[in-house]
Amino acid sequence: MNNVCNYEKLIEEFKQIPKIIPQTTYLDICRYPGNRFEEICSRILAFFFQPTNEHGLNDLFLQSLFDVISKENTLRIVNNQITVDTEVQTEDGKRLDILILSTDFIIGIENKIYAPLYNPLPTYKNLINQKASQNNIDNNIFKVVLSVKKITDQSELKKMKENGFVKVYYSDFFEMIKMNVGTYFSQANQRYVTIMYDFIQTIENMDGKFDNKMFRFFTENKNSIDEMISQYNNINQQIFNVQKNRISEILSKINELTGAQWWAYQGWDLGIDSFNNNTTLPRIGIESSYEFSNQNPLGKFKIYITSWKVKDFEPYAEILINKYQGKFLDIKPNGEDRVYLHTDIIENDVETVILERLQYHYFELKSIIEELSNKNKQANA
Numbered sequence: 001m002n003n004v005c006n007y008e009k010l011i012e013e014f015k016q017i018p019k020i021i022p023q024t025t026y027l028d029i030c031r032y033p034g035n036r037f038e039e040i041c042s043r044i045l046a047f048f049f050q051p052t053n054e055h056g057l058n059d060l061f062l063q064s065l066f067d068v069i070s071k072e073n074t075l076r077i078v079n080n081q082i083t084v085d086t087e088v089q090t091e092d093g094k095r096l097d098i099l100i101l102s103t104d105f106i107i108g109i110e111n112k113i114y115a116p117l118y119n120p121l122p123t124y125k126n127l128i129n130q131k132a133s134q135n136n137i138d139n140n141i142f143k144v145v146l147s148v149k150k151i152t153d154q155s156e157l158k159k160m161k162e163n164g165f166v167k168v169y170y171s172d173f174f175e176m177i178k179m180n181v182g183t184y185f186s187q188a189n190q191r192y193v194t195i196m197y198d199f200i201q202t203i204e205n206m207d208g209k210f211d212n213k214m215f216r217f218f219t220e221n222k223n224s225i226d227e228m229i230s231q232y233n234n235i236n237q238q239i240f241n242v243q244k245n246r247i248s249e250i251l252s253k254i255n256e257l258t259g260a261q262w263w264a265y266q267g268w269d270l271g272i273d274s275f276n277n278n279t280t281l282p283r284i285g286i287e288s289s290y291e292f293s294n295q296n297p298l299g300k301f302k303i304y305i306t307s308w309k310v311k312d313f314e315p316y317a318e319i320l321i322n323k324y325q326g327k328f329l330d331i332k333p334n335g336e337d338r339v340y341l342h343t344d345i346i347e348n349d350v351e352t353v354i355l356e357r358l359q360y361h362y363f364e365l366k367s368i369i370e371e372l373s374n375k376n377k378q379a380n381a
Contacts, residue, residue: 007228010221017213038113042086042097044199045111045146048192049100050084051077055192060184062100064176065107068168069142077102090127094120099131105140106132110165112147113206117156121163144168148206174200242297243268243290246349253355258362270358271306275366279373282312286361290349298349303357305341305365313339319368 047053048061059077081103088099088108098109108128110119125143132141143165151157151167160167177200185193218225244267251264262272273285284307293299305320307313310333320341321329330340344357 003227003231006224007231010224010228013221014217017217038097038111038115039087041113041199041203042109042111044195045109046084046086046098048196049098051082052080054189055196056187056189057181057184057192057196058187060177060180064180065144065168065173067176067180068172069144069166088127090120090123092123094123096124096127099128101131101135103135104137105142106135106137107142107144109144109146112145112149113203114148116153117145117147117151117159121159121165125163125165142166146170146173148203170203174204239292239297240268246290246298250351250354250358253351254358254362257355257359260362272362273308275369276373279369280376281315281369281372283308284312284316284365284369286358286365288354288358293347296348299347301344301346301349301354302342303344303346303361305343305361307339309337310339315372316368319372323364323368 045061048055048057049065051057051059051062062077062082083101085099085101086097088096090096096108097111098107100107100109106128108124108131110117110121110124121143128141128143132138141164143163145151145160145165145167146169147167148170150169151160157167177196181188181193244264247264247268247270251262251270254262254270258272260272260274262270264270269287269289271285271287273283275285276283284305286303287306288301288303290298291300291302305324307316310331313331324341324343328342330342332338332340343361346353346357
């Protein structure tokens with residue numbers, strides 16, 4: 001009893017914590033795996049780093065990057081004198097993610113989304129310095145590692161320092177963009193402002209930040225939560241075992257009543273789909289199962305007519321909808337690709353009613369399929 005009280009207290013405490021659920025962005029939906037996603041992010045950044053592109057945000061991204069690198073920056077950004085390239089190749093075939101070149105400055109960016117900093121920074125340093133020399137840029141040479149994750153590995157930090165790279169975190173960069181965007185907003189193309197915020201949200205979703213209250217709750221109550229989950233799983237297994245045993249009993253009796261071979265998928269799903277084995281009609285069947293209700297593992301017994309593909313339901317749709325008027329028709333075209341025509345919910349495991357309804361639906365569906373099959377044969381005769 002004491003454990004139950006502790007669990008109830010834990011649940012009440014959990015209910016009081018605000019739930020923060022990251023929103024799925026368009027870029028999340030379209031995400032490519034691994035390094036490919038890094039390349040896509042680099043191209044998005046390059047688009048916004050170029051002040052003259054149609055986003056209308058001018059030098060917002062450049063100015064915000066400079067603000068993060070150096071608050072004292074007084075560089076003059078001339079929009080029409082800036083080029084932005086991605087995947088810039090070095091002499092030995094390596095590729096720097098982003099290179100931004102102006103008459104007054106140059107910025108080389110190594111973009112890090114997932115992977116650790118294994119990249120050849122000395123090679124990138126030489127490339128950036130070479131490009132600077134070719135364009136007569138003696139000062140204002142910036143080498144940046146732009147990272148989602150915090151860089152704490154000492155060997156990585158040492159390699160950055162030795163090659164003149166500074167670390168900039170996406171979180172700081174985006175915070176600066178949000179602070180600065182107000183002065184650019186009136187001239188911006190709103191379509192690209194939406195894309196910009198979607199991109200920012202995508203990266204922020206990956207930032208690994210925890211909701212402090214939620215994180216603290218789970219870490220402080222880990223043992224109790226683990227114990228509660230274990231007990232919950234045990235109870236579920238007990239419920240499942242009771243339902244499986246009862247389905248087994250129903251299975252034996254409905255086989256005898258209908259003279260047909262029903263099945264129990266994974267022990268809990270009682271059904272039959274052999275009606276059209278000798279016809280050209282698509283697969284359709286009956287399924288049924290128990291649902292825990294009112295502290296009873298056998299609280300509800302649900303019966304539904306189902307097709308395992310939406311298109312397979314079409315030949316039967318008109319007849320079934322007319323015969324089962326007012327019953328809930330659940331069509332799931334995406335992913336699951338199923339149709340469920342819910343026919344009965346029987347409370348409290350009344351066996352006579354369960355067997356009567358299963359038998360009724362069996363002979364009704366059998367009759368419908370025989371009727372449709374005969375019509376097809378006559379049409380093709």
